[in-house]
Every structure is written in C-alpha cells, then in structure tokens.
Amino acid sequence: MDKAHQSRFFAALRRVIPSRLILVAEHERAVYECDGLAVYRQPPLAVVLPETVAQVQDVVRLARDYEMPVVPRGAGTGLSGGALPCAEGILLVLAKLNRVLGVDPINRTATVEPGVRNLQVSEAAAPYGLFYAPDPSSQIACTIGGNIAENAGGVHCLKYGLTVHNVQSLVWINADGERLCSGGSGLDGPGLDIASLLIGSEGLLGVVVEATVRLLPRPAETAVILAGFAELAPAAEAVAAIIATGVIPAGLEMMDNLAIRAAEDYCAPGYPVDAAAILLIELDGDAGEIEAQTECVARVLRRLDVTTFVVARDEARRRCLWAGRKAAFAAVGRLAPDYYCMDGTIPRARLAYVLAEIQNLSRHYRLPVANVFHAGDGNLHPLILFDGNQPDELRRALDFGGRILELCVAVGGSITGEHGVGVEKLDQMCTQFAPKVLTQFHGIKAAFDPGRMLNPGKAVPSLARCAEFGMMHVHSGQLPFPDIERF
Amino acid sequence: MPDHDLSEALRLRVAEAAATETALRIVGSGSKQFYGNHCAGEPLAMHAHAGIVDYEPGELVITARSGTKVLDIEKQLAAHRQMLAWDPPRFGPQATIGGAIATGLSGPRRAYTGAARDYVLGVTVVTGRGEIQAFGGRVIKNVAGFDVSRLMTGALGTLGVILDVSLKVLPLPECEMTLVFPCDVSTAIGQMNQLARHPGLSGTSHYDGQMYIRFSGSTHSVQAASAAAGGVVVSDADVPWERLREQTHPFFADDGRVLWRLSLAPATPPLPLPGDWLIEWGGAQRWLKSNTEATAVRAAAERHGGHATAFRYQPDAVGAFHPLSPPAARLHRRLKECFDPVAILNRGRLYAL
Numbered sequence: 001m002d003k004a005h006q007s008r009f010f011a012a013l014r015r016v017i018p019s020r021l022i023l024v025a026e027h028e029r030a031v032y033e034c035d036g037l038a039v040y041r042q043p044p045l046a047v048v049l050p051e052t053v054a055q056v057q058d059v060v061r062l063a064r065d066y067e068m069p070v071v072p073r074g075a076g077t078g079l080s081g082g083a084l085p086c087a088e089g090i091l092l093v094l095a096k097l098n099r100v101l102g103v104d105p106i107n108r109t110a111t112v113e114p115g116v117r118n119l120q121v122s123e124a125a126a127p128y129g130l131f132y133a134p135d136p137s138s139q140i141a142c143t144i145g146g147n148i149a150e151n152a153g154g155v156h157c158l159k160y161g162l163t164v165h166n167v168q169s170l171v172w173i174n175a176d177g178e179r180l181c182s183g184g185s186g187l188d189g190p191g192l193d194i195a196s197l198l199i200g201s202e203g204l205l206g207v208v209v210e211a212t213v214r215l216l217p218r219p220a221e222t223a224v225i226l227a228g229f230a231e232l233a234p235a236a237e238a239v240a241a242i243i244a245t246g247v248i249p250a251g252l253e254m255m256d257n258l259a260i261r262a263a264e265d266y267c268a269p270g271y272p273v274d275a276a277a278i279l280l281i282e283l284d285g286d287a288g289e290i291e292a293q294t295e296c297v298a299r300v301l302r303r304l305d306v307t308t309f310v311v312a313r314d315e316a317r318r319r320c321l322w323a324g325r326k327a328a329f330a331a332v333g334r335l336a337p338d339y340y341c342m343d344g345t346i347p348r349a350r351l352a353y354v355l356a357e358i359q360n361l362s363r364h365y366r367l368p369v370a371n372v373f374h375a376g377d378g379n380l381h382p383l384i385l386f387d388g389n390q391p392d393e394l395r396r397a398l399d400f401g402g403r404i405l406e407l408c409v410a411v412g413g414s415i416t417g418e419h420g421v422g423v424e425k426l427d428q429m430c431t432q433f434a435p436k437v438l439t440q441f442h443g444i445k446a447a448f449d450p451g452r453m454l455n456p457g458k459a460v461p462s463l464a465r466c467a468e469f470g471m472m473h474v475h476s477g478q479l480p481f482p483d484i485e486r487f
Numbered sequence: 488m489p490d491h492d493l494s495e496a497l498r499l500r501v502a503e504a505a506a507t508e509t510a511l512r513i514v515g516s517g518s519k520q521f522y523g524n525h526c527a528g529e530p531l532a533m534h535a536h537a538g539i540v541d542y543e544p545g546e547l548v549i550t551a552r553s554g555t556k557v558l559d560i561e562k563q564l565a566a567h568r569q570m571l572a573w574d575p576p577r578f579g580p581q582a583t584i585g586g587a588i589a590t591g592l593s594g595p596r597r598a599y600t601g602a603a604r605d606y607v608l609g610v611t612v613v614t615g616r617g618e619i620q621a622f623g624g625r626v627i628k629n630v631a632g633f634d635v636s637r638l639m640t641g642a643l644g645t646l647g648v649i650l651d652v653s654l655k656v657l658p659l660p661e662c663e664m665t666l667v668f669p670c671d672v673s674t675a676i677g678q679m680n681q682l683a684r685h686p687g688l689s690g691t692s693h694y695d696g697q698m699y700i701r702f703s704g705s706t707h708s709v710q711a712a713s714a715a716a717g718g719v720v721v722s723d724a725d726v727p728w729e730r731l732r733e734q735t736h737p738f739f740a741d742d743g744r745v746l747w748r749l750s751l752a753p754a755t756p757p758l759p760l761p762g763d764w765l766i767e768w769g770g771a772q773r774w775l776k777s778n779t780e781a782t783a784v785r786a787a788a789e790r791h792g793g794h795a796t797a798f799r800y801q802p803d804a805v806g807a808f809h810p811l812s813p814p815a816a817r818l819h820r821r822l823k824e825c826f827d828p829v830a831i832l833n834r835g836r837l838y839a840l
C-alpha cells in the first residue's frame with residue numbers, strides 16, 4: 001500500500017476519532033503484536049481504541065473506503081492468533097467499550113459492551129443471585145466480545161452451555177459501518193439466526209458492540225468430587241460412564257499425572273500425586289439431588305477401581321480443589337520454558353484411545369505433554385512442553401500439535417472446541433472440511449463482508465493453501481516423520 | 488429401524504431443478520405446511536429418506552435422516568430414558584425431524600432447557616447448487632468454521648434441503664409435577680419469572696385465569712419445589728403441556744381470527760391489544776387470537792424489543808414474519824444467494840427477498 005494512501009487514511013481517521021485513541025508509535029504498537037499465542041507476532045499499522053459505538057462505525061466505514069484491513073481485538077487472550085494484527089491494517093481494540101449497561105434481574109439478562117470482562121458480568125449479576133454461566137479459565141481478563149467471537153466455553157459448559165447458548169441478542173457493526181441488531185428481547189429474533197453465525201466467527205463477519213446475555217440462578221448447593229485412578233484408561237472410561245447414567249455434572253474435568261504434579265507443586269490443592277489421572281466432578285442442585293447424584297457417580301467410580309475418592313461440600317474445600325485445575329496452565333507452564341496449548345474435541349467414548357495415542361506421539365516427538373481438560377465435553381487441552389531456544393523444538397511442538405488435531409478429526413471430532421482456528425489451525429481446517437464446504441464458508445464471509453476487510457486471512461483457509469498443505473501430506477517422502485502412521 | 492438413504496437421489500433432483508431453474512417446495516409430512524409464507528414449486532418429498540443413522544446414548548447424541556418421524560426418534564430415546572429436550576412440536580403423528588429443524592419451533596420446555604437450535608450439532612444439506620455439504624459434527628463442542636447448522640435451524644428450507652441432522656439429547660427427568668393456580672395474567676407473568684429462579688422449572692402457561700407450572704428433576708427436588716410453590720397438583724390426564732406443544736388445546740382452534748405469536752422479554756407487562764391471549768415460556772412466547780391490524784400487532788411487539796409472527800390463519804396479504812431492517816434484509820438476500828443462487832428452494836417461504 002502506498003504511503004500517500006496511508007497518510008490520507010490517517011488524516012481522515014483523525015477527523016473521526018481523537019488522536020489520543022490512535023497509536024502509531026512503534027513501542028505502542030508492539031504491545032499489541034500478538035495475542036495469547038505468542039509464537040505469531042506482527043505489529044499493526046496502527047492501533048485504534050474507540051470509546052463509542054459511533055467511533056467504531058466511523059472507523060469501519062473509513063477502513064472500507066480506504067480498503068484497509070481491520071482486525072478486532074478484545075483483551076488479546078485468544079489462543080489461536082485470532083487477534084494477530086495485519087501489517088497493513090488497523091487493530092480495532094474494543095477494550096474501552098467496557099460498561100455494563102444494565103442488569104435486568106426479572107428477565108434474567110445483562111446488557112454489556114464488548115470490552116466488559118467475562119467475570120465482571122457474573123460480578124454484576126451476583127447481588128441478584130444470578131450468574132453468567134460460560135466461565136473460561138481466562139475469565140478475569142478476557143472480554144465478552146472475544147468470548148462471542150470465539151464461542152468461549154468453560155468448566156461449567158457441560159451443563160450450562162457455551163457462549164452461544166447464553167447470548168440472547170447482539171448489536172453489531174457490519175462491514176459497511178451499519179448498526180444491526182440480531183436476536184431480540186425475547187428468546188428469538190425474526191428471520192435467519194444471524195447471531196448464531198456471528199458467535200464463533202472470530203471477527204470475520206462483523207464487530208460486536210453490545211451483547212445481551214442470559215443469567216442463570218445460582219444453584220442452591222454444590223459439591224465437588226475428586227476421583228483418582230491408578231491408570232489413565234479407567235479414568236477416561238468413567239467420563240462417558242457417568243454421563244450414561246443420566247447425571248449431567250455441572251463440570252467434569254480431567255488432569256493427567258504431569259498436570260496433577262505440576263498443580264500440586266504450584267498451589268497444593270491436595271491431589272493424589274501418584275495417580276495416573278484425576279477427575280474433578282462438580283454436582284449442583286438442592287441437597288437431596290446432590291446426594292442422589294453423588295451416590296450414582298460413586299457407583300460408577302467404584303466399578304472402575306477408583307483409588308482416591310473425596311467429596312468436598314464446603315466452599316473452602318471446593319475452592320481448593322478447583323484452584324489446582326484453574327491454575328493448571330500456569331502450573332504446567334513452570335515445567336518448561338514454553339508450552340503449546342491444543343484444543344481438539346472428540347466423542348467421549350474415544351477418550352482412552354486418543355489419550356494413549358497422544359502419549360505415543362509424545363514419545364515420537366520427544367516432547368512431554370500434560371493433559372488438563374474439559375473431559376465431560378470431550379474437549380482436550382494437551383499442553384505440549386518445549387524450549388523455543390532449542391533448535392527444532394518449536395517446529396516439533398507445532399508438528400506434534402497438528403498431529404493431535406488430525407487425530408481428533410480422525411475419530412469424528414473437531415480441531416477446535418473453544419479456542420478457534422485463528423491463524424493457528426488453518427492447515428487443519430483443510431483436514432476437517434472438504435473444499436466445497438470451505439468455499440461455502442468463503443461465500444458466507446463474502447455475504448457479510450464483500451470487501452474482505454474484517455480480520456482477513458483468519459479462520460477459513462484459502463483453497464490454494466489447502467492444496468499446498470495437501471501436497472505435503474501426499475508426498476509422504478517429504479513428510480517430517482514418515483515412520484508414524486497417518487491417522 | 489431400517490435406514491433408507493436417498494441422499495444421492497435427492498441431490499440429483501435438486502441439481503436438475505437448479506439447472507432448469509425449477510422452484511422446489513420441500514415437504515416432510517406436511518404437518519407444518521401452514522407455517523411461513525405461501526411458496527409455490529414442485530414438491531420435493533423427504534419422508535422416504537428416513538432412518539436413525541447413529542445413536543450412542545452415552546454420548547447423548549443421535550443422528551437421523553431428515554425424513555425420520557419425530558415420534559420414532561422419541562420412542563428410541565425414551566427406551567434409553569432420554570429425550571429431545573426442546574419439545575419439538577409435531578403438529579401431527581407423521582411429523583419429520585427435518586421439518587422440526589427447518590421450522591426451528593420449540594415447545595413448552597424451551598424457555599428452561601433451550602431451543603431447537605441449541606441441540607443441533609451438525610447437519611448435512613443439499614444446497615441450491617445441488618451439492619451435498621456437511622456442517623458441524625457429532626461432538627458437543629466445535630468452533631471450526633461458521634455455525635451453519637444453527638443457521639439452517641429455522642431457515643425453513645430456504646438455504647438447503649436438510650438430509651441428516653445430529654442432535655444432542657438429554658436424560659429424561661426422573662420426576663415431573665404440574666401445579667395449577669387461579670390468577671390473572673399480570674400476576675401470572677410476575678409469578679412465572681419469580682419461579683424461573685428455581686432450576687427445576689420446566690414449563691409455564693397462563694390462559695383464561697389459570698396458571699400452570701411444571702417442575703422437573705429428582706423426585707426429592709420436585710416435591711420440595713412443588714410444596715414451596717403451593718398450588719394444586721394436576722393429575723397426569725389433565726396436564727396441559729402436550730396440548731400446548733401440539734396446539735390441540737382449544738385456544739388454537741380456527742375461529743376466523745389470526746393466530747399471532749409474539750416473542751418478548753418474559754416479564755413484559757400484558758400488551759393492550761384486543762383479542763384472546765395464551766401465555767407460555769414465562770411470558771416470552773405469547774399467543775394472540777385477534778383480527779387487529781398486523782401493523783398494530785407488530786408495532787406493539789417492537790416497542791418491547793420483540794417481534795410478531797402471523798403463525799396460522801392469516802390472510803395471504805399479511806407476511807408471516809416480522810419485517811427486517813434494510814441492512815438485515817440485504818444480508819438475508821446475500822446469504823440466500825450464497826446457498827441457493829437461483830432461488831429454487833422454498834422460494835419466498837421465509838421472506839420475499
């Protein structure tokens with residue numbers, strides 16, 4: 001892009017938004033060069049931090065007129081490079097639109113701006129005995145806008161659903177800078193379900209400027225069961241077996257031995273360090289319900305030779321058990337200079353098989369892996385440990401991660417459960433989707449954004465890229481590790 | 488249940504129709520033919536494309552061909568003590584699952600357990616180009632690609648002919664209890680929204696001075712909740728939920744007036760429109776029998792951030808669905824073009840675009 005065009009754009013930009021909200025200095029732009037997946041870095045041409053919806057509209061309109069790519073960004077905690085800037089575009093940071101516009105306790109909704117942090121919503125709802133169910137581990141930092149763009153999940157999604165199940169309506173700005181409302185004050189809106197397309201669309205279809213989310217009543221009581229196992233397989237089996245009994249736990253999480261020990265060293269939650277795996281099973285409801293469910297879960301666990309069985313009912317003990325899980329990423333992070341967090345989903349019944357295969361891959365790539373994940377949802381989070389300063393380790397980690405995702409697809413799952421495709425999983429999209437489906441996705445993108453200026457190059461790979469990626473797989477002589485069988 | 492896979496034959500029919508620009512009207516059993524705007528075209532019969540492709544109770548997922556009867560699916564699920572948790576209205580014993588998803592309608596449980604679209608994990612469709620495309624999958628979490636499965640739910644077949652759907656299912660509640668309270672509509676709306684704080688609430692309605700509520704869950708919690716709520720326990724023979732879901736309740740009978748469906752924030756006070764009202768979903772779904780001007784009904788819904796659908800018995804001149812804003816209409820048109828470029832699928836049934 002020529003400099004004259006750029007300077008005309010910036011002159012126009014300064015007319016619609018104050019200069020203090022435009023960052024162009026190198027050191028200021030550098031702060032925004034990556035999201036939570038720091039292996040991809042790229043400072044933008046400029047960072048824009050609008051304070052009003054009208055400013056968002058103006059910026060998008062100008063960007064359209066000047067054919068300037070726009071990458072929306074919330075808090076930048078994304079783990080797939082979704083908010084990675086474009087070198088020749090602007091980064092539209094929505095963090096300053098951070099007001100809770102209202103809590104409606106009777107209709108049980110909250111209306112918030114996109115830069116409101118996830119935890120803030122539940123905090124605003126708490127005085128009314130309500131909460132916002134999707135609770136990503138990053139909830140103190142990540143924004144509702146980012147949650148919507150990624151369809152974020154959390155430990156309570158098994159029972160209470162993902163972001164998409166808890167958003168009632170959205171106000172958003174399209175690629176022409178127009179303001180649209182999708183959904184309604186009731187439980188549905190007229191026409192096609194546009195909000196469902198926007199949720200999880202990684203900023204490719206529009207910029208969300210307001211969301212009305214559903215609030216749920218706080219359960220009367222909660223219990224957390226800690227179950228330890230001497231082997232990985234029965235722990236994995238227990239996950240599907242518990243759900244098959246008809247109990248839907250509020251949360252059902254699994255950690256393997258490496259993760260258990262890391263968490264225990266980090267914050268001593270009281271996990272059995274010699275267990276091959278633990279499950280954390282949260283049950284909620286009234287006291288009678290919890291008792292019945294606990295008994296049901298206990299029967300399954302006994303049949304599968306559980307070695308540790310602890311039921312925590314009081315708040316302090318429950319918090320302590322969850323603390324280990326919530327801090328697990330940070331705890332595992334201390335085991336190696338770098339880690340790479342994956343996010344595939346699989347049918348629950350394939351857990352044992354997939355975990356065993358991941359161990360095989362770990363041996364092959366000579367990189368340790370820790371597993372801490374939403375087992376009830378079949379949502380894996382293998383954390384691959386590596387040292388980016390060692391020659392070849394980053395490449396091995398990326399290859400290892402790619403193989404895990406292909407494994408997920410092979411057993412009927414998906415390459416991402418909640419972190420999104422971003423730039424990270426573009427190649428694996430070629431594995432999961434046929435070219436004609438990818439073409440359809442490009443068609444949807446074009447229907448929303450004919451000029452392809454919103455977060456271009458993310459989430460959906462070009463067919464040319466897939467062709468190249470396909471070549472790599474076909475010419476197995478050139479494969480990095482031809483001795484491993486392909487899934 | 489035998490599996491009859493007619494995917495390829497159906498695809499060919501659509502491809503031919505696309506080549507000759509012949510409009511198609513997709514028909515499951517015809518049970519919901521009344522719903523939406525009138526659309527012309529050669530019928531594309533789906534009922535023979537039927538069968539349960541895959542059902543793993545432990546995964547809480549079932550995959551079926553679109554012509555499979557909802558009743559057959561529910562029978563299969565019930566044998567494993569599971570259910571379709573959005574209470575899909577059948578409006579007839581032959582109703583197909585494809586029609587249930589294409590209309591996206593939900594029954595009494597919807598306000599408490601989610602809508603049809605919340606349970607759709609994946610769909611396979613024939614697009615208006617005559618291509619078979621699969622979206623989503625059989626896992627409960629999946630954010631790869633745009634969520635076309637949900638988009639297809641409620642699209643009334645205008646974006647694709649649904650071939651197969653994968654649905655999340657839920658365990659049947661151990662126990663249910665229905666209570667009735669005599670009260671006026673304002674009191675009912677207030678009460679229903681208070682009671683919604685109880686996680687076991689699974690149904691609410693108000694009609695003709697009677698409020699019905701239902702609790703679901705463990706025997707213990709249902710009994711406790713019912714005792715706390717008061718009211719009179721309704722015998723199994725008299726519970727209204729099936730009659731509401733199927734609209735066999737006398738309120739829904741044709742009496743020369745239009746049946747409107749208003750979607751509003753649940754606690755919205757009663758609207759000053761003439762006619763008879765039946766309230767569901769804690770106030771979020773309101774049925775109005777009235778011959779008042781369509782514009783007046785729609786304006787009243789809009790004032791409260793909602794929308795109004797002319798659900799049954801409306802004259803052809805009244806569009807079934809709430810008008811869209813110009814940018815939303817433009818987006819609808821572009822989405823239609825990208826799935827069905829020559830507009831052969833259920834042309835005009837959702838909107839005349």
Ligand SMILES: Cc1cc2nc3c(=O)[nH]c(=O)nc-3n(C[C@H](O)[C@H](O)[C@H](O)COP(=O)(O)OP(=O)(O)OC[C@H]3O[C@@H](n4cnc5c(N)ncnc54)[C@H](O)[C@@H]3O)c2cc1C
Binds near residue numbers: 209455
């Ligand atoms: C330690 C850690 C733990 C995590 N745990 C979880 C977890 O448990 N569950 C989970 O789901 N995720 C988790 N994540 C990932 C991340 O927090 C989520 O993806 C989150 O939703 C991102 O929000 P954000 O505000 O940081 O968005 P960003 O990273 O800033 O952006 C993410 C995407 O959203 C787009 N975007 C942002 N705002 C808007 C907007 N207003 N309109 C349109 N597009 C927009 C961006 O373009 C980008 O594509 C975790 C991350 C970390 C670092």
